[in-house]
Amino acid sequence: MLETRWYFIRHAPVNNPEDRIYGASNPPADVSDLRSFEILAQRLPVNAVSVTSHLLRTHQTLESIENSGLKIKKPVIDKRLGEQDFGDWAGKTYDEAQKLFGESYNQFWLAPVSEKPPNGESFLEVLERVQTCVRELTLKFKGEDIICVAHGGPIRAAIALALGLNGDQAMSFSIDNLSTTIIDYIHPENGFHGGWRVGGTNLPSV
Numbered sequence: 001m002l003e004t005r006w007y008f009i010r011h012a013p014v015n016n017p018e019d020r021i022y023g024a025s026n027p028p029a030d031v032s033d034l035r036s037f038e039i040l041a042q043r044l045p046v047n048a049v050s051v052t053s054h055l056l057r058t059h060q061t062l063e064s065i066e067n068s069g070l071k072i073k074k075p076v077i078d079k080r081l082g083e084q085d086f087g088d089w090a091g092k093t094y095d096e097a098q099k100l101f102g103e104s105y106n107q108f109w110l111a112p113v114s115e116k117p118p119n120g121e122s123f124l125e126v127l128e129r130v131q132t133c134v135r136e137l138t139l140k141f142k143g144e145d146i147i148c149v150a151h152g153g154p155i156r157a158a159i160a161l162a163l164g165l166n167g168d169q170a171m172s173f174s175i176d177n178l179s180t181t182i183i184d185y186i187h188p189e190n191g192f193h194g195g196w197r198v199g200g201t202n203l204p205s206v
Helices: 034-043 056-067 094-110 123-140 152-163
Strands: 003-010 049-052 145-150 180-186 195-203
Touching: 003 056, 003 123, 003 152, 034 056, 049 056, 056 145, 123 152, 152 180, 152 195
Parallel strands: 003 145, 049 145
Antiparallel strands: 003 180, 180 195
């Protein structure tokens, strides 16, 4: 059977001592955890296709893995793999957002899958764009290994695609920084319609 194998890595952590909402904004990653990058470089497949979102922290994470000894192909950058856009909340603490946006802020947390921040996007929209992207790249790189450095929301969206989950179910998965989630797609052949298989989620890098 022909398989396309996805290795999703959540980017390295962002220094955020004030716990500000950053989502689709572009702060840098803290790539000082050299041991974790060394372990990832040893575990991940050599000469795989590499994919990142357009955000700096995914590029820095992939570069740090490569600098630790992993040989990869030139990365494909796809904006559809970016983190959820929190719109007007970006850059604010959760307390600041609650004070500024009041009822709409409270309403969001009652239904965080379908609601969206002002000028932002909902998790349902994240699901749609990420799953479209994953399907397309699975066919484009049919039978290859794909290392994808992305974000917590998009990795949950990929899990939802593989397991047929709705947004609320997908949100229940923990996705830690520098963790690995492994998802395979077995391509159709000889009467088999094709299907997804999950090898593991939130696997630690240490």
